[in-house]
Amino acid sequence: MTDVNKKQETMSSLFLYLLGFLLLWEWLRPVDALTDTGNIYIFLGFLSLCLVVSFSKARVFIGALLKTVYILYFIHHYYFEGSFFQLSWLSQFWKDLILNISYSFQMEWSALTFAFRSLLFFILLWLMAYLIHYWLIIRRQIFIFFFMTLVYITVLDTFTPYEADGAIVRTVVVGFAVMGMLTFQRLVEREALVKGLSSKGKWGLPLLLMIGASVGLGFGGPKAEPIWPDPVPYLTSYSEDSGGVSRQRVGYGTDDTNLGGPFVGDDTVVYETEVDQRHYWRVETKDIYSGKGWEVSSSDDPIPFAQNEGFPISSFDQEGLELKEVTANVSSVRNYPHIIYPLGLKSVSTDNGNYSFRVNGGLEKVYTLEGDRTASLEEYSVTYDIPKYSVSAMKATKSLEQAGLSQEFIYQYTQLPETLPQRVKDLALEITGEQENWFDKARAVERYFGMNGFTYDQLDVAVPGADEDYVDQFLFETLRGYCDNYSTSMVVLLRSVGIPSRWVKGYTEGEYQGPTESGKRGYTITNNNAHSWVEVYFPGVGWVPFEPTQGFSSNVQLNFDSATQSSTEVETPETREQPEVEKPETPEKTVSTDSSFSWKDVWTKIEAGFEEHWKKGLIILGVMGVVAYIAYKLRLKWLPYVLVFIFRFKKKDDDFSKAYLTLLKQLDRYGIKRKEHQTLRDYADYVDYFFSSKDMGTLTSLYERYVYRGKLEEGSWDRSRELWENLIKKTIA
Amino acid sequence: MSQMNPVINRILQNIEKVMIGKRNVAELSLVALLAEGHVLLEDVPGVGKTMMVRALAKSVSAEFRRIQFTPDLLPSDVTGVSIYNPKELEFQFRPGPIMGNIILADEINRTSPKTQSALLEGMEESSVTIDGVTHKLDRPFFVMATQNPIEYEGTYPLPEAQLDRFLLKMRMGYPDLEEEMEVLDRAEKRSPISELQPVIDLEELRQLQEDIQNVVVDDTIKRYIVDISHRTRTHSSVYLGASPRGSIGLMKAAQAYAFMHNRDYVLPDDVQYLAPYVLSHRIILKSEAKFEGITAEDVMSRVVERVPVPVKRLAK
Known part of the structure; x- marks a missing residue:
């Protein structure tokens, strides 16, 4: 008999070790997936060695020796030259160890060698294997470890690219199995039950069913959408160099070669301005579209210019517009080496005469110089012309040939990548086909984004794949994005029909702060106001800004002065300014706070959800309340069954006392109340009289012996269980 | 019984x-x-x-x-x-x-x-x-x-x-x-x-007198006895409550009573039954109570009614 028992014990502990190994494996899998730890099977092998040693109950020093040899062998194998048995490498390893320990004390983690790291990892696994052994075989409790494993996996799933779907299922299955087996063994130990195959079957089958049912339910059951957004973008927005996934920050950046991906709000103030009327602020322009983003064609020598000297680049051809010269003051909060300026800049000045400037011809980006070096200006004022564009002048141009532009200019501003899909060009023709002149075509393209189902979104923005085009993806697939998507698409569409245009980066006017002392309008510009838009070239007029992005307006003034105005225009000649794309001003800032994560948001969502569903919620609460009330009122009908059921599983004599006290409570609920000073015997007589039985008396004398004598004969509960159940059942109303 | x-x-x-x-x-x-x-x-x-x-x-x-x-x-x-x-x-x-x-x-x-x-x-x-x-x-x-x-x-x-x-x-x-x-x-x-x-x-x-000393008085019962004695000392009609000698007497009497009923342990029932006989002549009532016609036996029965019978073992 003992042989059979021993065999069974060995089998079950083998099984336990196996399950323990599977649990530990779940800890190693992400290490393999997330870090560049190679040869994970070496560690797995070590883990199994540890568990095998524990299982075989080998002597401690033999086990330690085996493990040490294993560790040393593989460390040698991977990090040292020469034969393992030469042992000369050991002294080298020893020196290495000392060095690494000193690194550790100096907290120079990056200096640690790989051999040392591997050693540490081996030791960690050794500890883990011992812990598993301790929990499984000695404590016979695994819940904590199981729980920790689940937390570990879910945390990794949330915060890293590791996909833990399978891991969770595996862990739950293994964890339940281990817990079930351990509970069984604990029971056997405590109750000194005779283990037999039948009892194992009795235990194992429900266990298997339970695991199957819970996993099946978890798998098949409907899963609610998370009520708050993925916390990762929120958390990572706090650390700039979190890296990993391609992600952009709102604010001014120079690299636009790979556009796409979500935007994250940032309301850091970058500029404060004083202007006469609002307008966009340029930083630079870009002309080469690569299919993924923007690059710059020319690497012209920068053109220097001094303060109050004329800006060397002119954006306007004088004839087609009325100009109004104004000045504006800018104070820069961030130490950017470039300045922001409006279209039509004439000159820049500061209080300090030491500064001069240079402009890059291709980018039209203006750098501040102090001597030969770039420097940052805290305050400066810009003088510029505010144009009022003549619509008739703009409408005059109908084709490239008519425009008479230089080949170089045409090449530069109608450039398109060869990879641009044909359907983009087709779409451009479709949009502009009915319009005769460039202005109406540009207007048509600009308006195209206002309809046709485009959605402004900063978060759910796609990044084009390797063989996808940024514009094509936006126009035909996602229809969802922010200013970069809209402006780039407009430039590409215009270029497809031969209209020279360029992509401009800078800031919107910012947020109005009220009038300033000097009688101008004060604005603050934050990183949220970073923006991109389109400039189209019209011969005889110059560069004219267009604003394709939904919800933005560039405040460009148009002069509908011409009698030749096409009949399609609805506006009367006198109504000037404000292109019709203008919409109620929606500062980007409000949009962006919406899209980032904050507790306030969550609360608002909950509130909104509550407002939406409060009736349902109220009904559910009411129904639950009614059900609870009915259940409470009818407790006499169902509670006895529950009690009988619960106490079926209580076999110990100690439970007799619990059972008796439960019976007292139940009788009390039933209405046979025991007064405080009434002795049990007296009460039992009363109960027996009430039920005309003797059960309570018999039960009570047993209980008296327990309470007032401190002695319970063995098997009392077993023998009296029937009496107890009879009494409980009698209380069923 | x-x-x-x-x-x-x-x-x-x-x-x-x-x-x-x-x-x-x-x-x-x-x-x-x-x-x-x-x-x-x-x-x-x-x-x-x-x-x-x-x-x-x-x-x-x-x-x-x-x-x-x-x-x-x-x-x-x-x-x-x-x-x-x-x-x-x-x-x-x-x-x-x-x-x-x-x-x-x-x-x-x-x-x-x-x-x-x-x-x-x-x-x-x-x-x-x-x-x-x-x-x-x-x-x-x-x-x-x-x-x-x-x-x-x-x-x-x-x-x-x-x-x-x-x-x-x-x-x-x-x-x-x-x-x-x-x-x-x-x-x-x-x-x-x-x-x-x-x-x-x-x-x-x-020999019977010797045997009685072997009747078990559990701590729960001792506590019950002491509770009763204490209650006599705080009762509003009582001038002088039962002495510790009274508690001892109650315990001894309960042992004898339990023995006579063929038990080797004392029940609260024993204590309840004997308390008036053992304690009522050991308490002295206030004269107001006497004038009101309250007897020591009345007080004892009220005291017993007030003290809850223990139904669980004392927590150690």
Whole structure:
């Protein structure tokens, strides 16, 4: 008999070790997936060695020796030259160890060698294997470890690219199995039950069913959408160099070669301005579209210019517009080496005469110089012309040939990548086909984004794949994005029909702060106001800004002065300014706070959800309340069954006392109340009289012996269980 | 109540041959006898006290003595006296009535305190001192004292300290009509007391007294007893509550009572039943309460009603 028992014990502990190994494996899998730890099977092998040693109950020093040899062998194998048995490498390893320990004390983690790291990892696994052994075989409790494993996996799933779907299922299955087996063994130990195959079957089958049912339910059951957004973008927005996934920050950046991906709000103030009327602020322009983003064609020598000297680049051809010269003051909060300026800049000045400037011809980006070096200006004022564009002048141009532009200019501003899909060009023709002149075509393209189902979104923005085009993806697939998507698409569409245009980066006017002392309008510009838009070239007029992005307006003034105005225009000649794309001003800032994560948001969502569903919620609460009330009122009908059921599983004599006290409570609920000073015997007589039985008396004398004598004969509960159940059942109303 | 200890049952049946009704009095007397305590009976004359005690004495083969207390009784009349024997030329001790096993001290409050205390010393110390010589009293030694209700003329009420020495105080009460008829029936013939046979001998009685000490009093019960005693001390009508000696008495009596009911452990039922008999003569009521007609027995029954019966084991 003992042989059979021993065999069974060995089998079950083998099984336990196996399950323990599977649990530990779940800890190693992400290490393999997330870090560049190679040869994970070496560690797995070590883990199994540890568990095998524990299982075989080998002597401690033999086990330690085996493990040490294993560790040393593989460390040698991977990090040292020469034969393992030469042992000369050991002294080298020893020196290495000392060095690494000193690194550790100096907290120079990056200096640690790989051999040392591997050693540490081996030791960690050794500890883990011992812990598993301790929990499984000695404590016979695994819940904590199981729980920790689940937390570990879910945390990794949330915060890293590791996909833990399978891991969770595996862990739950293994964890339940281990817990079930351990509970069984604990029971056997405590109750000194005779283990037999039948009892194992009795235990194992429900266990298997339970695991199957819970996993099946978890798998098949409907899963609610998370009520708050993925916390990762929120958390990572706090650390700039979190890296990993391609992600952009709102604010001014120079690299636009790979556009796409979500935007994250940032309301850091970058500029404060004083202007006469609002307008966009340029930083630079870009002309080469690569299919993924923007690059710059020319690497012209920068053109220097001094303060109050004329800006060397002119954006306007004088004839087609009325100009109004104004000045504006800018104070820069961030130490950017470039300045922001409006279209039509004439000159820049500061209080300090030491500064001069240079402009890059291709980018039209203006750098501040102090001597030969770039420097940052805290305050400066810009003088510029505010144009009022003549619509008739703009409408005059109908084709490239008519425009008479230089080949170089045409090449530069109608450039398109060869990879641009044909359907983009087709779409451009479709949009502009009915319009005769460039202005109406540009207007048509600009308006195209206002309809046709485009959605402004900063978060759910796609990044084009390797063989996808940024514009094509936006126009035909996602229809969802922010200013970069809209402006780039407009430039590409215009270029497809031969209209020279360029992509401009800078800031919107910012947020109005009220009038300033000097009688101008004060604005603050934050990183949220970073923006991109389109400039189209019209011969005889110059560069004219267009604003394709939904919800933005560039405040460009148009002069509908011409009698030749096409009949399609609805506006009367006198109504000037404000292109019709203008919409109620929606500062980007409000949009962006919406899209980032904050507790306030969550609360608002909950509130909104509550407002939406409060009736349902109220009904559910009411129904639950009614059900609870009915259940409470009818407790006499169902509670006895529950009690009988619960106490079926209580076999110990100690439970007799619990059972008796439960019976007292139940009788009390039933209405046979025991007064405080009434002795049990007296009460039992009363109960027996009430039920005309003797059960309570018999039960009570047993209980008296327990309470007032401190002695319970063995098997009392077993023998009296029937009496107890009879009494409980009698209380069923 | 559940079945009695067979020996006890036979003794009680034996007593019942001569006493009609009054089984509880007989039972309580046995409790006191087994717990090595004494009984104070407060009752009018002629209700069968003597008969009871004699029957009890006879049943346990004990020597029965009776002392009729009168105002002129001297201590030496109780304890005995040394008389000069001219023949032997020395004083010879002639033991008094106290030198028996079971003593009926009739109308104890009729005699002077000095004589009372002679008896009480014997009750407490199980010995008497006469002319400087200490005489050990025989075991068992059981006194059943009777007293007239205190309001009667010419009585010396027993002081509290001395009342404390009685384990139980009870009343016999009149028999009911049918019982009294039966009494008359029996009185027609010869008194059956002379035909009463002993049930056990003195040695067996002593053994029973030993056995009682083995009855288990669990901590839960001890706690219950102490709770009751404490409650008497805080009761609003009580001037002086039960002493710790009262708690000890209650425990001992409960042990005896449990033994008589064939149990080797004490139940709260035992304590509840005995508490009024054991404690009510040990508490002194405030005079306001007395004027209101509240008796010590009333207070005791209220106290017992207030103290919850323990139904769980004490948490260690």
